[in-house]
Amino acid sequence: MVGVQQQLGLEGIPDKLVRVTPARLSTWAGCPRRYRMAYLDRPAPKRGGAWANATLGAVVHNALKAYFELPRDQRTPQRAELLVHRCWKSDGFADSEQAAEHRRRAQRWVHDYVSALPADFTPVAVERWVSAPVGEIIAEGRVDRVDERDGELVIVDYKTGRHGLRVDDAKNSLALGLYAMAVRKTLRRRCNRVELHHLPTGTVTAWDHTAESLDGLRERAERLAGEIQEATDALDSANANDVAEEAFPVRTGPHCSWCDFRAHCTRGQQAAPDLRPWALLGDG
Numbered sequence: 363m364v365g366v367q368q369q370l371g372l373e374g375i376p377d378k379l380v381r382v383t384p385a386r387l388s389t390w391a392g393c394p395r396r397y398r399m400a401y402l403d404r405p406a407p408k409r410g411g412a413w414a415n416a417t418l419g420a421v422v423h424n425a426l427k428a429y430f431e432l433p434r435d436q437r438t439p440q441r442a443e444l445l446v447h448r449c450w451k452s453d454g455f456a457d458s459e460q461a462a463e464h465r466r467r468a469q470r471w472v473h474d475y476v477s478a479l480p481a482d483f484t485p486v487a488v489e490r491w492v493s494a495p496v497g498e499i500i501a502e503g504r505v506d507r508v509d510e511r512d513g514e515l516v517i518v519d520y521k522t523g524r525h526g527l528r529v530d531d532a533k534n535s536l537a538l539g540l541y542a543m544a545v546r547k548t549l550r551r552r553c554n555r556v557e558l559h560h561l562p563t564g565t566v567t568a569w570d571h572t573a574e575s576l577d578g579l580r581e582r583a584e585r586l587a588g589e590i591q592e593a594t595d596a597l598d599s600a601n602a603n604d605v606a607e608e609a610f611p612v613r614t615g616p617h618c619s620w621c622d623f624r625a626h627c628t629r630g631q632q633a634a635p636d637l638r639p640w641a642l643l644g645d646g
């Protein structure tokens with residue numbers, strides 16, 4: 363269930379503050395049925411196996427986290443490569459040869475990425491958990507990195523997907539916008555800029571939020587959280603079986619190919635082809 367916290371609102375009337383993560387909101391927006399299976403159904407339906415591209419992304423995130431936790435004088439590109447090796451997992455890869463090829467790729471990405479950072483660079487926070495009231499919700503989640511530039515905080519999100527990124531990806535990212543708003547409250551500093559750092563191409567896609575653009579994301583998050591709460595409340599009601607299908611409709615599309623719950627969803631299987639677990643790896 364979405365977490366709910368009571369707070370005293372106007373005239374002492376308790377208002378519900380719904381606790382949500384960007385991952386929950388985006389799962390709901392992508393497919394309410396998938397949301398139900400991921401967060402509500404008990405016993406939880408068995409998920410599909412690992413995806414190689416997700417494994418690769420997790421390894422790079424873990425290696426960079428470990429890198430920035432080192433004392434500054436030990437942070438070298440060679441050490442970063444070693445950390446990729448140490449964090450490596452082969453879940454979802456076709457075989458050891460394919461896994462080794464992608465491990466070398468990831469080592470090169472991380473080597474080149476840290477080589478391009480200023481010599482004296484130190485982030486403000488790494489893998490920082492934030493949780494703060496944002497409008498009618500409590501936004502929370504783990505931020506890959508928080509930097510400081512020109513006296514302001516910057517939200518940094520690592521990307522390892524096969525496609526490059528557009529400015530709209532940074533501008534419209536609900537996760538980045540919510541993190542910016544939550545970081546402002548948690549660290550009590552200005553935070554307008556959000557950045558996507560795409561390791562395979564070494565590019566940074568940035569957006570400087572305004573009060574208006576953040577308001578738009580907050581409203582979107584509140585609307586999605588409201589929909590989730592309404593559907594969840596309906597599921598908790600006496601005639602739960604009747605509403606389970608209706609309140610959590612399937613939303614089919616290409617994403618059904620890599621949905622964790624595809625095995626439990628006939629409509630999704632009909633809507634998109636089955637993919638091998640390494641099909642979403644890039645070539646570069």
Ligand code: SF4
Nearest residue numbers: 393612618621627630
């Ligand atoms: S397979 Fe598609 S329609 Fe079915 S739950 Fe997953 S995302 Fe939704």
